[in-house]
Amino acid sequence: MAEVQFRFRNDELVEDAMVTVDAFGQQANASAVRIEPGDEPRDLLPHLERLRLVEVNFPAFTDGRGLSAARILREAGYAGELRAVGDVLVDQLAALRRCGFDAFAPEVPLNEDDARAALARWPAAYQPAADGRAPLWALRHGQGA
Amino acid sequence: MYVYDQFDQAMVDARVAEFRDQVRRRLEGHLSEDQFKPLRLMNGLYLQLHAYMLRVAIPYGTLNSAQMRMLGQIAAKYDRGYGHFTTRQNIQYNWIRLEDAGDILADLASVGMHAIQTSGNCIRNTTSDQWAGAAADEVADPRPYAELIRQWSTFHPEFCALPRKFKMAVIAAEADRAAMRLHDIGIRLVKNAAGELGAQFYVGGGMGRTPMIAPPIRDWVPIDQFITYCEACLRVYNRHGRRDNKYKARIKILVHELGAAEYTRQVEEEFAHLLSQGIEPPAAELARIAAQFTDPPFETGLPDSMDLADPAFARWVRVNVSGHKAPGYAVVTVSLKPAGGIPGDASAAQIELLADLARDHGFDELRVTHTQNVVLPHVRKADLYAIWQRLEATGMGSANIDRIGDIIACPGLDYCSLANARSIPVAQAISARMAAREDEIGELKLKISGCINACGHHHAGHIGILGVDRKGVENYQLLLGGSEGADCSLGTITGPGFDEEGIVGAVETATEVYLARREAGERFLDTYRRIGMAPFKEALYG
Amino acid sequence: MKLLTGNDLKSGAVIWWDGTGWSLHVEQAADVGGEGDVIAAREGAARRVVAAYVVEAEGTPQGPRPLHIKERIRAIGPTVRPDLALRPADPALGEWVI
Numbered sequence: 112m113a114e115v116q117f118r119f120r121n122d123e124l125v126e127d128a129m130v131t132v133d134a135f136g137q138q139a140n141a142s143a144v145r146i147e148p149g150d151e152p153r154d155l156l157p158h159l160e161r162l163r164l165v166e167v168n169f170p171a172f173t174d175g176r177g178l179s180a181a182r183i184l185r186e187a188g189y190a191g192e193l194r195a196v197g198d199v200l201v202d203q204l205a206a207l208r209r210c211g212f213d214a215f216a217p218e219v220p221l222n223e224d225d226a227r228a229a230l231a232r233w234p235a236a237y238q239p240a241a242d243g244r245a246p247l248w249a250l251r252h253g254q255g256a
Numbered sequence: 257m258y259v260y261d262q263f264d265q266a267m268v269d270a271r272v273a274e275f276r277d278q279v280r281r282r283l284e285g286h287l288s289e290d291q292f293k294p295l296r297l298m299n300g301l302y303l304q305l306h307a308y309m310l311r312v313a314i315p316y317g318t319l320n321s322a323q324m325r326m327l328g329q330i331a332a333k334y335d336r337g338y339g340h341f342t343t344r345q346n347i348q349y350n351w352i353r354l355e356d357a358g359d360i361l362a363d364l365a366s367v368g369m370h371a372i373q374t375s376g377n378c379i380r381n382t383t384s385d386q387w388a389g390a391a392a393d394e395v396a397d398p399r400p401y402a403e404l405i406r407q408w409s410t411f412h413p414e415f416c417a418l419p420r421k422f423k424m425a426v427i428a429a430e431a432d433r434a435a436m437r438l439h440d441i442g443i444r445l446v447k448n449a450a451g452e453l454g455a456q457f458y459v460g461g462g463m464g465r466t467p468m469i470a471p472p473i474r475d476w477v478p479i480d481q482f483i484t485y486c487e488a489c490l491r492v493y494n495r496h497g498r499r500d501n502k503y504k505a506r507i508k509i510l511v512h513e514l515g516a517a518e519y520t521r522q523v524e525e526e527f528a529h530l531l532s533q534g535i536e537p538p539a540a541e542l543a544r545i546a547a548q549f550t551d552p553p554f555e556t557g558l559p560d561s562m563d564l565a566d567p568a569f570a571r572w573v574r575v576n577v578s579g580h581k582a583p584g585y586a587v588v589t590v591s592l593k594p595a596g597g598i599p600g601d602a603s604a605a606q607i608e609l610l611a612d613l614a615r616d617h618g619f620d621e622l623r624v625t626h627t628q629n630v631v632l633p634h635v636r637k638a639d640l641y642a643i644w645q646r647l648e649a650t651g652m653g654s655a656n657i658d659r660i661g662d663i664i665a666c667p668g669l670d671y672c673s674l675a676n677a678r679s680i681p682v683a684q685a686i687s688a689r690m691a692a693r694e695d696e697i698g699e700l701k702l703k704i705s706g707c708i709n710a711c712g713h714h715h716a717g718h719i720g721i722l723g724v725d726r727k728g729v730e731n732y733q734l735l736l737g738g739s740e741g742a743d744c745s746l747g748t749i750t751g752p753g754f755d756e757e758g759i760v761g762a763v764e765t766a767t768e769v770y771l772a773r774r775e776a777g778e779r780f781l782d783t784y785r786r787i788g789m790a791p792f793k794e795a796l797y798g
Numbered sequence: 799m800k801l802l803t804g805n806d807l808k809s810g811a812v813i814w815w816d817g818t819g820w821s822l823h824v825e826q827a828a829d830v831g832g833e834g835d836v837i838a839a840r841e842g843a844a845r846r847v848v849a850a851y852v853v854e855a856e857g858t859p860q861g862p863r864p865l866h867i868k869e870r871i872r873a874i875g876p877t878v879r880p881d882l883a884l885r886p887a888d889p890a891l892g893e894w895v896i
């Protein structure tokens with residue numbers, strides 16, 4: 112189990128037992144779930160109020176399904192921890208963050224300086240996503256800062 | 257033309273810094289090649305047959321003279337003095353050093369250019385009609401909409417690890433000059449009875465080993481929702497496109513396997529959800545972009561007549577010059593296909609001359625076509641003779657647009673590490689042999705790919721040629737009857753393949769069947785469609 | 799015989815393993831026998847080569863000649879630009895490649 116290396120939340124680290132998406136619906140007291148690439152994130156939507164941690168696994172960084180899963184949960188109002196695990200690399204951090212991830216537990220720990228540089232890289236974003244960042248068109252037309 | 261504001265500039269500058277850093281980490285050993293490869297590809301840097309190859313984006317094929325000049329300077333400074341214009345309206349350099357890549361990107365950024373998303377499994381550079389803004393038959397200039405797509409798709413965080421590459425095209429005329437239905441998403445802008453603009457969506461077209469013509473999935477998306485609709489199309493693909501087999505990972509396979517109706521249903525469901533998510537740029541943003549694509553200050557009262565006394569000039573005007581919406585103006589297509597030459601290649605000096613012509617005679621604008629030629633979209637008819645003379649003097653005066661010598665050819669085995677056979681020598685032999693008969697044959701679109709990936713659009717050629725590897729020897733299959741236009745169709749293989757000499761003869765034979773059988777006014781394609789494959793087969797193999 | 803080829807990581811140039819290091823010239827390539835993968839892994843890890851792979855070749859009086867046209871084109875340069883070939887002045891080049 113990889114350590115959480117970066118976390119952008121102020122609440123306490125959630126250590127609850129992790130269950131699969133399939134099992135989550137049946138286990139009424141489960142509060143942490145792990146999403147694999149082929150899972151249907153919308154199966155979780157009826158249970159959002161008891162969810163505290165969603166871990167999204169990236170077996171290979173080239174498989175971007177977890178990016179959609181994250182945004183779908185954020186779009187539905189999920190506000191708990193969204194943790195990226197697996198093949199999480201420096202150069203994916205910025206995109207992961209934009210899709211709503213706020214914790215990272217890479218299989219192989221990342222170089223701290225490189226990771227910080229990657230997260231601070233972009234002056235703006237062209238499109239809205241799940242990080243609340245105002246897109247460029249909003250900045251251009253005086254909406255948002 | 258769209259000019260970067262400080263926000264756009266800050267984004268490309270950040271990209272240059274990011275890529276420099278990625279190269280540094282690769283060279284210092286912090287990134288393995290497996291980790292680095294997708295990163296360099298997202299920035300258009302391939303490892304090709306001889307060296308690194310850099311593909312530079314030319315958004316929707318439009319550029320100004322300063323940008324064109326920079327492309328020439330990069331060819332001279334960092335490459336071996338030339339570049340190759342591609343069927344995706346981009347330019348590629350074949351001899352790039354990894355160590356130089358950051359400096360090249362910085363030079364490009366200084367004129368508002370980049371190599372962002374010109375490769376990799378992401379949304380690629382959006383293509384469009386090379387006559388946009390000049391064509392008389394368009395319902396709107398498609399480029400502001402293509403620019404909106406550029407901005408929306410650039411560094412899109414959700415769609416940076418798609419199952420496979422993703423190509424989009426936007427057109428706004430019934431005549432399709434951008435092979436729109438052979439894209440992952442093809443958008444045609446249309447007007448309804450009330451005069452409002454909307455977007456028709458075609459999804460799941462493409463060439464490659466499983467060529468498909470995109471089916472229409474929605475007739476009308478209100479123009480103020482079309483980015484949201486794109487997002488819905490992409491999300492369904494990102495989530496459900498196949499990832500188990502690289503050759504089945506394009507969206508055309510998903511649409512085909514689900515069926516267009518089921519794919520559409522899923523998109524509509526996602527679209528209904530996304531409409532509430534504030535994804536669509538506001539009308540003010542479209543207006544800001546559109547204001548940069550207004551007509552140049554055309555002079556009025558210019559004459560439409562020209563002195564055509566010089567027969568070579570007259571021929572060039574007839575073949576390479578097209579009508580313009582403004583009286584006294586014309587659209588010039590400069591052929592990068594000299595007989596016996598390398599299709600789409602241009603030397604640094606030629607590229608700079610094109611920049612000069614745009615500056616001196618063309619309101620500073622140029623376009624790159626998917627047929628690997630360059631367009632001066634707005635020139636005064638009175639200037640045509642001077643332009644033609646300068647083109648003639650630099651080897652760009654060929655009068656062969658849409659003729660048999662105007663061949664699309666991919667780099668093939670001379671440059672491409674995926675190739676099975678060489679494309680360029682075949683194109684050279686055909687254009688050299690057939691040059692004298694171009695007028696007699698008339699419109700004939702010939703397209704050559706060096707492998708099944710079909711970068712040379714062979715499926716969509718009136719005559720297509722596909723290079724294959726037959727037990728280590730180059731072999732060429734012949735296809736007939738393809739078209740990339742509004743009458744989109746896929747070519748059919750004639751039969752057993754030919755060797756390099758044989759394929760040139762086979763093309764000649766096919767044109768002879770056409771000349772013998774054509775009826776008045778018929779192009780090669782029309783005759784083929786009327787008489788079918790049998791007479792051609794008979795002549796080729798009989 | 800078997801040759802090991804790849805590209806120089808920094809410049810991208812096509813290179814051939816000559817027994818002790820990398821050469822731009824295929825005629826200096828060494829027969830790597832069964833050692834190709836081991837050398838490729840070691841040299842790749844040392845960041846001296848990228849995308850290295852083993853190719854079949856025949857021995858000729860002028861040195862090794864790869865059996866597949868693709869590697870012969872890699873060795874020399876694009877057949878359509880003899881001016882850019884590694885040995886532009888060599889008239890026998892065309893025949894060697896094709």
Ligand code: SF4
Pocket residue numbers: 666667668669672673674675676705706707708709710711712
């Ligand atoms: S069609 Fe094949 S040979 Fe030609 S450029 Fe594409 S991948 Fe290379």
